[in-house]
Amino acid sequence: MNKRVVLITGGSAGMGLSTAIKFSENGDKVIITGRNQQKLDEVNKKYPDIYTIASDVSNSKDRKDLINIVNKIFGRIDILFSNVGVGIFKALTEISENEFDEIVNINYKASFFLIQEALKIMPDKGRIIINASWTHHRGLYSSSLYGSTKAAISHLAKTLAIELSPRKINVNAISPGYINTEQFNEDMLGAEIAKERKSQVPQNRFGETSEISGMVFFLASNEASYINGQDILIDGGMTAVHNY
Numbered sequence: 001m002n003k004r005v006v007l008i009t010g011g012s013a014g015m016g017l018s019t020a021i022k023f024s025e026n027g028d029k030v031i032i033t034g035r036n037q038q039k040l041d042e043v044n045k046k047y048p049d050i051y052t053i054a055s056d057v058s059n060s061k062d063r064k065d066l067i068n069i070v071n072k073i074f075g076r077i078d079i080l081f082s083n084v085g086v087g088i089f090k091a092l093t094e095i096s097e098n099e100f101d102e103i104v105n106i107n108y109k110a111s112f113f114l115i116q117e118a119l120k121i122m123p124d125k126g127r128i129i130i131n132a133s134w135t136h137h138r139g140l141y142s143s144s145l146y147g148s149t150k151a152a153i154s155h156l157a158k159t160l161a162i163e164l165s166p167r168k169i170n171v172n173a174i175s176p177g178y179i180n181t182e183q184f185n186e187d188m189l190g191a192e193i194a195k196e197r198k199s200q201v202p203q204n205r206f207g208e209t210s211e212i213s214g215m216v217f218f219l220a221s222n223e224a225s226y227i228n229g230q231d232i233l234i235d236g237g238m239t240a241v242h243n244y
Contacts, residue, residue, distance in 0.1 A: 004028045005074045006220070009057050009114065010084035011050075012039035014181035015131065018209035019081055019216045024049050026217070028079075031070055033057060057084055058110040067117040077122045079220045082111040082153075083131040087183075089142040100145060107149035112156060119164075127220045128164075128171040130157050134235045137175060150175075154231045161229030170228045172219050177235025179207045202237035 006023045010016040011032025024030045024047060033055040034040050040052040051073070055066040070077060085107045088099055111130055118128075135143045136151035157173040164171060178197055180186060186194040186206055198204050215234055218224050233239055 004078040004220075005070070005076055006030045006079040006081070007070060007077045007118065008032045008081040008083055009055075009110075010034060010131075011081075012036060012043055012052075014183060015176065015179065015209050015212045016081070016083040017043060019083070019213035020050050021047060022210075022213040022217050023079075023220075029074060031074070033066060033084075057114050058106045060113065063110070063114050063117050066114075067121060071121045075121070077118050077126065079127045079129070080115065080118050080122070081129045081131070081216055081220075082114060084110055085131060085133075085150075087146050089146060091142055092144045095145055103145050104149055107146070108152045108156075111153050115156075115160070119169075122169065124167045124169065126167075126169045128157075128160065128169065129216050129219050130154070130171070130173040132157075132173040132175045132231060134175045134177045134233060134239055137233065137239045157231060158229045165228075170219075170225070172224075172227060172229065173231040174212065174215055174219070175231055175233045175235070176212050177201065177207060177233070177238045179209060179212060179234075181209060200238055201235070202241060205236065207234060207236060 006028050008016050008020050011020045012034035016032060020030045020032045031051045031053060033053050035056050037054045040054055043050060044052045053066060053069055056062045086103065088103050115128060130153050132154040133150040135147040136154060140147060154173045157171045160171040178201065198206065212234060215232060219227060
């Protein structure tokens with residue numbers, strides 16, 4: 001089987017790194033990006049088969065340079081996992097315009113224009129997976145900005161599914177629930193808050209990054225060839241029940 005070329009943004013930790021490892025262990029050629037060179041160096045040392053590129057995909061020049069580098073070294077991108085994102089949780093009346101611009105730039109604009117650039121070197125029948133969030137599936141206090149950016153990229157998957165259909169490129173989103181990562185985990189929340197959060201989940205636990213990477217890997221496989229334009233919730237059933 002020909003090795004696929006996989007580009008993962010925000011790949012130096014958490015769900016991005018777990019997904020990179022999953023594809024790399026399968027024998028695919030994997031490139032990850034991130035803004036923290038130290039973290040990328042640590043990944044490269046531990047997983048030498050994973051290619052790392054320092055890049056801020058919220059920056060137009062960095063996006064173009066990234067795709068040019070990938071094209072020069074690998075010649076194409078078969079699978080793109082647009083995973084980069086940051087969170088801010090404040091009431092609407094407390095959000096500044098600078099904060100708005102930053103979150104929209106990273107969570108929505110970066111993915112929108114990275115996909116635009118990546119399509120220049122993506123062959124037909126490629127796969128694009130976008131990391132959204134469970135938060136846009138519900139109205140949540142303090143999530144007006146974060147949730148709406150995630151709603152935007154979820155909708156992007158739907159529109160691109162039809163727009164890219166002549167090229168047979170499948171586009172899907174995933175919406176993780178509570179997942180243990182470096183940025184958000186049970187230990188960070190503390191026992192009391194973590195217990196309250198887990199009580200909202202029918203499975204009564206947080207998810208693990210391997211449960212996200214497994215879904216991304218599946219969506220990039222031939223077995224998922226008829227899944228297109230979807231936003232798949234991976235939240236232990238949390239958004240399926242009326243439990244606030």
